[in-house]
Amino acid sequence: MAAPPWRSRTAAFVVTDCCATRISMATVSRRVLLAAAAAGLLPAPSRAAPLRLEGLDGRGAVLHQPARRIVLGFYFEEFLAVGGTAALPRVVGLSRGAWKDWRPAHWAEYVKVLPRLAELPDVGEVELGTFSAEKAIALRPDVAILGTWQVQGLGTTVDRLAAAGIPVLAIDYHAEEPARHLASTRLLGQILGEEARAARLAAEYEAAIAAVRSRLAEVRPPRIYIELGSKGPAEQGPSYGPHMWGALAALAGGDNIGLGVINSWGPMAAEMVLARRPEVIVIAGSEWRQHASGQLMGQGVSADEARARLRGFLQRPGWAGLPAVRDGRVHAVYQGASRTLADAASVQYLAKALHPDLFADLDPEAYYLDWHERWLPVRPRGSFMLGLR
Structure with missing residues (x-):
């Protein structure tokens, strides 16, 4: 609970038999202050009207x-x-x-x-x-x-x-x-x-x-597949419809292959992913080291670790023939960089993955780190958005 305003003042009033004497706060005991507050001699914390x-x-x-x-x-x-x-x-x-x-x-x-x-x-x-x-x-x-x-x-x-x-x-x-x-x-x-x-x-x-949106008016949206990679390559993880990463992909100028298939989030059939032939694949990861093969991303995760886990997804049956894999357009992002004001950086990164020439000037990870530097007490250190190379 926040300390009431009088706790930050340098002086207080102590009640004597006949008057209130001003003395240094450093010399006033907590017991006397509490007694004074109970007697109504200290101002109540100011509060705005409801x-x-x-x-x-x-x-x-x-x-x-x-x-x-x-x-x-x-x-x-x-x-x-x-x-x-x-x-x-x-x-x-x-x-x-x-x-x-x-x-x-x-x-x-x-x-x-x-x-x-x-x-x-x-x-x-x-x-x-x-x-x-x-x-x-x-x-x-x-x-x-x-x-x-x-x-x-x-x-x-x-x-x-x-x-x-x-x-x-x-x-x-x-x-x-x-x-x-x-x-x-x-x-x-x-x-x-x-x-x-x-x-x-x-x-x-x-x-x-x-x-980002101002540059996308006249470009074709490439097909993109995004999966939450906590379960690793052996099990199809959740993908997204019009929400979360699906919505971020749309903001970034992508054609989300989960749209119309998934209402909110959930696994997409492996056969459907192959049939829709995504041109960009993005696997979202986090710091879940309890998952032996899940996609690692985030605080304390090295780029080498993240890429090693990402390559595991390329071994899925049929993936070698997908345009995204064939062209090396497979990426990993930090799940914690969604659902946040800092996900403007994620939109930038997806836009750059989808339209590399159009957004060549952007440095999304620098934006992400700078945002934390300016607004939060902890500057992230790890891997938050990266490609296979």
Whole structure:
């Protein structure tokens, strides 16, 4: 919980029998301060008038701004980018598994810089069915910030939070629709009282996407296949329809072969991939070293490791004859570089993979690293987007 404003002042008032005497804060005991606060002699933390907000799922909430006690379900980097590290003490509960388990090396780097993360109560993870309304309610948050996919997955549990007086505000970077990225960022700014910083982040993202889109008006979209490579070459992993990497591929000027086949995400039949003859193949990976042959990407993953895993996918039956493999247009990307404001870099990378001559001037990985340098406390080190050579 954030310290109240008076904790940062250099002086306080101590009550005597007849008057209040000004003395140095360094000499005032915590017990005396607490007694003074209880007596109403210290000013209460200033709070803005209640603000009516609406999440991206249409659910409304009345919230004092800025929120002082927050349960955070996902989009951890966006929260820190908008609020800065100074916003972290306001987080009282975290869906830890959605960060620590999915991106373990990334989590470890953040804990080094922000050790308080490891001390935050864990409210459980929606996809595993471990999210606990009881734990969240016990933390007495002003608001729960969840992804729209988490709200959908929780079902009536969200109503239990609301009934306990905990407003739920949903944000959404999963759809990979620029308008929802912008709206989510601005909503975070309102929740955290950081509207100006949120506006700068939103404007930067909007400009980066527009710069890619402006070049694509008259070009043919090459066929592209994207797969989540956690299961490795031996098992067909999930691909994407109009959401997540499928939406990013469309923004980058690609013809996603999963569109019209996959509603959201799920495996595409191996025979269909061969029949649709993708001209570009992209395998998404992460830091999941527990998977013996899964595509490694992300924090602490070397380019040699990433490419060695990527070559394993080329051994799949029939893949040698695909245009993408024949022409060496097979790439790996970091799963953590999607569903985030930093995925403007992923759009740039996909655009360059699809239209190498048109986007020869772009350096997507430099953009990705620079974005983190400017907005977040941890600069990624590893492999985040690369080709076979």
